[in-house]
Amino acid sequence: MVSIGIDIGGTKMSAGVVTPDGEIVERCLKPSPVRSARQAEDAIVEVVADLSRRHQVGAVGVGAAGWVDSQQTTIRFSPHLAWRDEPIALRLAQRVDRPVIVDNDANAAAWAEFNFGAGRGAQTMIMLTLGTGIGGAMVTDGRLFRGAFGMAGEWGHSTVVPGGQDCPCGNQGCWEQYASGHALARQASALAASGDPAAAGLADLPQPLTGAAVGRLARAGDPAAVGLVAELGGWLGLGLANLAAGLDPEVFVIGGGLAQLGDLLLEPARVAYRRHLSGRGHRPWAAVRQAGFGPDAGLVGAAALARRAVRRRSGQAGELAELWSCEVG
Amino acid sequence: MVSIGIDIGGTKMSAGVVTPDGEIVERCLKPSPVRSARQAEDAIVEVVADLSRRHQVGAVGVGAAGWVDSQQTTIRFSPHLAWRDEPIALRLAQRVDRPVIVDNDANAAAWAEFNFGAGRGAQTMIMLTLGTGIGGAMVTDGRLFRGAFGMAGEWGHSTVVPGGQDCPCGNQGCWEQYASGHALARQASALAASGDPAAAGLADLPQPLTGAAVGRLARAGDPAAVGLVAELGGWLGLGLANLAAGLDPEVFVIGGGLAQLGDLLLEPARVAYRRHLSGRGHRPWAAVRQAGFGPDAGLVGAAALARRAVRRRSGQAGELAELWSCEVG
Numbered sequence: 001m002v003s004i005g006i007d008i009g010g011t012k013m014s015a016g017v018v019t020p021d022g023e024i025v026e027r028c029l030k031p032s033p034v035r036s037a038r039q040a041e042d043a044i045v046e047v048v049a050d051l052s053r054r055h056q057v058g059a060v061g062v063g064a065a066g067w068v069d070s071q072q073t074t075i076r077f078s079p080h081l082a083w084r085d086e087p088i089a090l091r092l093a094q095r096v097d098r099p100v101i102v103d104n105d106a107n108a109a110a111w112a113e114f115n116f117g118a119g120r121g122a123q124t125m126i127m128l129t130l131g132t133g134i135g136g137a138m139v140t141d142g143r144l145f146r147g148a149f150g151m152a153g154e155w156g157h158s159t160v161v162p163g164g165q166d167c168p169c170g171n172q173g174c175w176e177q178y179a180s181g182h183a184l185a186r187q188a189s190a191l192a193a194s195g196d197p198a199a200a201g202l203a204d205l206p207q208p209l210t211g212a213a214v215g216r217l218a219r220a221g222d223p224a225a226v227g228l229v230a231e232l233g234g235w236l237g238l239g240l241a242n243l244a245a246g247l248d249p250e251v252f253v254i255g256g257g258l259a260q261l262g263d264l265l266l267e268p269a270r271v272a273y274r275r276h277l278s279g280r281g282h283r284p285w286a287a288v289r290q291a292g293f294g295p296d297a298g299l300v301g302a303a304a305l306a307r308r309a310v311r312r313r314s315g316q317a318g319e320l321a322e323l324w325s326c327e328v329g
Numbered sequence: 330m331v332s333i334g335i336d337i338g339g340t341k342m343s344a345g346v347v348t349p350d351g352e353i354v355e356r357c358l359k360p361s362p363v364r365s366a367r368q369a370e371d372a373i374v375e376v377v378a379d380l381s382r383r384h385q386v387g388a389v390g391v392g393a394a395g396w397v398d399s400q401q402t403t404i405r406f407s408p409h410l411a412w413r414d415e416p417i418a419l420r421l422a423q424r425v426d427r428p429v430i431v432d433n434d435a436n437a438a439a440w441a442e443f444n445f446g447a448g449r450g451a452q453t454m455i456m457l458t459l460g461t462g463i464g465g466a467m468v469t470d471g472r473l474f475r476g477a478f479g480m481a482g483e484w485g486h487s488t489v490v491p492g493g494q495d496c497p498c499g500n501q502g503c504w505e506q507y508a509s510g511h512a513l514a515r516q517a518s519a520l521a522a523s524g525d526p527a528a529a530g531l532a533d534l535p536q537p538l539t540g541a542a543v544g545r546l547a548r549a550g551d552p553a554a555v556g557l558v559a560e561l562g563g564w565l566g567l568g569l570a571n572l573a574a575g576l577d578p579e580v581f582v583i584g585g586g587l588a589q590l591g592d593l594l595l596e597p598a599r600v601a602y603r604r605h606l607s608g609r610g611h612r613p614w615a616a617v618r619q620a621g622f623g624p625d626a627g628l629v630g631a632a633a634l635a636r637r638a639v640r641r642r643s644g645q646a647g648e649l650a651e652l653w654s655c656e657v658g
Contacts, residue, residue, distance in 0.1 A: 067611065077611040124477040136575065140476075145469070147577025148453040149613050157607030158571035162490060169607045171570075241500075242487035243575075246465065248476025278486030278498045282396065282406040284478050 001058040003310075004051055005303030006044055007105060007295075008034060008064040008081070010132065015047045016296065017055045018303035022116030024296060026051060037083045041092060048096045059099040060092070061306030063108030063298040065135065070150035072101040072309060101309045105298045106135030106153055107144050109291070112301030113253045114139040117292030124249040127291070128155070129256035130236070132211070134176045138247065156180070160239060178235035181211025181258055187228050188214040199224045215261050229261055230268040237272025237288075244286055245278045255291030262290055330387040332639075333380055334632030335373055336434060336624075337363060337393040337410070339461065344376045345625065346384045347632035351445030353625060355380060366412045370421060377425045388428040389421070390635030392437030392627040394464065399479035401430040401638060430638045434627045435464030435482055436473050438620070441630030442582045443468040446621030453578040456620070457484070458585035459565070461540070463505040467576065485509070489568060507564035510540025510587055516557050517543040528553045544590050558590055559597040566601025566617075573615055574607045584620030591619055 002025065006015045013030040028047050034040040048060055066078030073089040075081075093100040103111075110119070110127035119125035119139065129135035134156030138145040146152050156176035157169050164173025165183075177183055188209045192202040201222040205213050218225035240252055258265060270288050274280065293300055331354065335344045342359040357376050363369040377389055395407030402418040404410075422429040432440075439448070439456035448454035448468065458464035463485030467474040475481050485505035486498050493502025494512075506512055517538045521531040530551040534542050547554035569581055587594060599617050603609065622629055 067608070077608070122477070140474070145576075147469075148451070148579035148615070149577055151608065151612050152575060152577040154574040154577075154607055157574045159489065159567055159605060160491065162567065170609070171605055171607060174607070238488055238491065245483040245486045246481060246572075246575075247474075248478055248481040248483075250477035276488060276500055278483055278500060278503070279396070279406070279480065280499070283480050286477070 002055050003058050003303040003307045004048055004055075004060045005108070005299035005301065005306070006047070006060065006062045007108070007298035007302060008040060008062065009105070009298075010065070013040070013043055014295070014299055015044075015051065016299045016303065017051050017057070018300050020307065022112065022300050022304065024300065026054065027296075027299075034081065037081055037086055037088070040081055040083075041088065041095070044092060045095045048098070052096075057098060059101070059306035059310045060096060061108065061302030061304070061309075062088070062092070062100065062102045063105040063302040064102065065105050067151045068102050068104050068107075070146045072103050072305070075102055076150075099306065099310050099313070101302075101306050103302060103305055104135075104137065104153065105129070106137040107146075108299075108301035108305060109135070109255055109293070109297035110137035110139055110253070110301065111144060111305050112293050112297040113255065113291055115304055116300065117297065118253045118289040119251050122250040124247065125251050125253060126243055126247065126249045127253045127255060128236075129291075129297075130180055130254060130258035131256040132181050134180050135256065138249070155239065155243060158239075158242070160235070160242075175235070175239045179232055179239060181215075181256075183235070184211040184214050184228060184232050184258070185209045187231065188225070191224060191228065196224075201225060212257060215258065218261060218264055226264060229264050232258075233265045233268030234272040236265065237269040237274075238276050240269065240273040240286075240288060241276035241278070244273070248283075249286045251287045251289060253289050253291050255293070255297050257295070259291050260294065266290060331384050332387050332632040332636045333377055333384075333389045334437070334628035334630065334635070335376070335389065335391045336437070336627035336631060337369060337391065338434075338627075339394070342369070342372060343624070343628055344373075344380065345628045345632065346380050346386070347629050349636065351441065351629050351633065353629065355383065356625075356628075363410065366410055366415055366417070369410055369412075370417065370424070373421060374424045377427070381425075386427060388430070388635035388639045389425055390437065390631030390633070390638075391417070391421070391429065391431045392434040392631040393431065394434050396480045397431050397433050397436075399475045401432050401634070404431055405479075428635065428639050428642070430631075430635050432631060432634055433464070433466065433482065434458070435466040436475075437628070437630035437634060438464070438584055438622070438626035439466035439468055439582070439630065440473060440634050441622050441626040442584065442620055444633055445629065446626065447582045447618040448580050451579040453576065454580050454582060455572055455576065455578045456582045456584060457565075458620075458626075459509055459583060459587035460585040461510050463509050464585065467578070484568065484572060487568075487571070489564070489571075504564070504568045508561055508568060510544075510585075512564070513540040513543050513557060513561055513587070514538045516560065517554070520553060520557065525553075530554060541586060544587065547590060547593055555593060558593050561587075562594045562597030563601040565594065566598040566603075567605050569598065569602040569615075569617060570605035570607070573602070577612075578615045580616045580618060582618050582620050584622070584626050586624070588620050589623065595619060
């Protein structure tokens with residue numbers, strides 16, 4: 001039996017029918033941003049109904065940016081949507097007549113990479129999704145690490161430069177301000193505005209610059225863009241060394257849009273990581289790998305988490321009855 | 330049956346006979362520093378033999394600064410001692426004719442606080458031991474978090490100020506350079522040397538200044554020393570906010586010598602932690618507590634870890650025979 005994974009991003013929603021092996025057999029995309037919680041729920045119900053006509057769907061998993069409780073039922077806070085302490089999994093389960101779980105999008109991506117991708121079988125794996133911001137998640141001993149209140153993984157908001165760049169989170173100098181698509185766009189804009197002839201390629205791009213556009217220019221070989229990506233890689237590597245000092249993972253998996261830059265980003269990151277890792281020489285290096293899934297990691301992982309939740313809960317029939325008003329299968 | 334815990338510090342070694350409830354019934358101190366691995370092993374054998382004459386000792390746990398493999402048998406690297414990849418637990422077990430485990434000293438302290446002290450029963454607890462440097466450990470879901478290679482917890486060597494103070498680890502700007510006894514002594518020395526009249530109390534202390542001496546002056550109410558401790562607390566709080574963003578613990582437990590400063594240190598730390606925590610308002614605050622055990626946390630925890638290892642392994646007789654050449658009990 002297949003499950004459906006849904007990834008709710010800031011600018012689009014994607015859904016996919018996923019096999020137990022992590023293969024996507026059908027995929028749907030809703031390219032417009034989803035603003036209200038009601039709109040998002042209606043869109044989910046619609047796509048699940050549609051996909052269920054063609055597939056035997058066991059469960060539905062939803063990945064979204066934000067904080068999700070560790071029971072995978074409630075979104076406490078989401079930056080893109082007006083969800084605040086919404087028991088969305090229970091409400092959706094009633095409407096789609098199937099078990100539904102929600103989880104943080106980086107948790108979902110990490111689960112996909114751990115089960116089917118670049119972190120397969122690692123004892124401890126840390127996933128970082130580099131998009132506009134930085135998402136993070138850790139899988140250790142075969143389980144997602146959630147912390148005491150389900151909010152672990154927000155390494156993007158650890159301070160790496162006291163008194164540094166303002167962050168929308170209210171702090172200054174967050175890692176996310178130095179190693180994300182937003183940071184790349186900001187640094188590129190400053191360079192383009194400087195009139196430096198070396199930045200002509202950047203100045204010729206449509207303004208305002210986006211991280212994705214600067215990344216494309218870097219892949220095309222523009223030296224200024226390549227330099228900015230390398231600088232960003234340096235900040236990425238510094239943060240990886242910090243994470244390795246505290247958490248000693250076996251592998252780092254780098255996903256999200258920026259990961260498509262491959263070694264343009266990852267090689268400078270590895271150099272900085274090796275330079276900054278405490279205790280180098282006395283310990284193994286954690287590998288720094290590009291994610292195996294591209295933008296699909298979130299939906300594949302959400303589907304796999306939903307499948308797992310059903311497997312677990314069907315072993316606990318009493319709990320299942322309390323959690324859902326529907327039958328599995 | 331009791332177990333023996335041994336804490337090997339940079340300047341002294343302490344041993345204690347510990348009950349299953351974490352009570353110390355007898356304690357021994359060896360005040361001289363232990364330089365060679367052989368010397369340390371002989372000292373351990375001696376104290377275990379002595380204590381075993383008066384107590385029914387089941388197992389021995391040794392806590393030491395440095396990296397210990399996750400089987401708790403081998404010290405890969407220790408800063409205070411010439412141990413390099415030494416299978417010390419196996420060798421000691423043969424000599425004391427009892428099961429022996431070794432573990433990182435911060436892991437041992439955290440295990441004591443989790444079982445009997447300020448972190449009792451927390452879902453996720455992070456312990457920081459503030460001495461000359463910063464030791465760290467995490468207990469989550471009732472287990473010590475060790476990472477993939479047993480080297481987790483070295484948050485003291487995460488970079489908080491890129492290009493900042495040199496650290497003996499080879500990096501710059503490590504947290505330990507801003508929130509440890511060493512940092513307190515360094516800042517106090519600079520202030521005392523400045524000739525600032527407000528620093529007269531510091532200048533009157535025996536030079537070179539130590540963190541402990543500055544701490545005593547702060548407890549006596551000297552405003553300059555109090556100010557330095559508060560500044561250190563600010564750096565502590567910044568680092569706690571970083572840890573909370575990524576790991577979302579229920580409680581932070583602050584131990585080690587500096588923790589004896591109590592709220593002189595912890596209140597400024599709490600203020601900075603609340604100021605810097607990402608997502609404040611959307612999440613519970615992790616408590617920031619002073620450790621329940623003073624300098625005894627390491628030996629109490631080492632003893633408890635040894636007891637647990639015996640309990641576990643006696644359920645796995647085959648493995649036990651491989652690990653030790655001796656009998657339990």
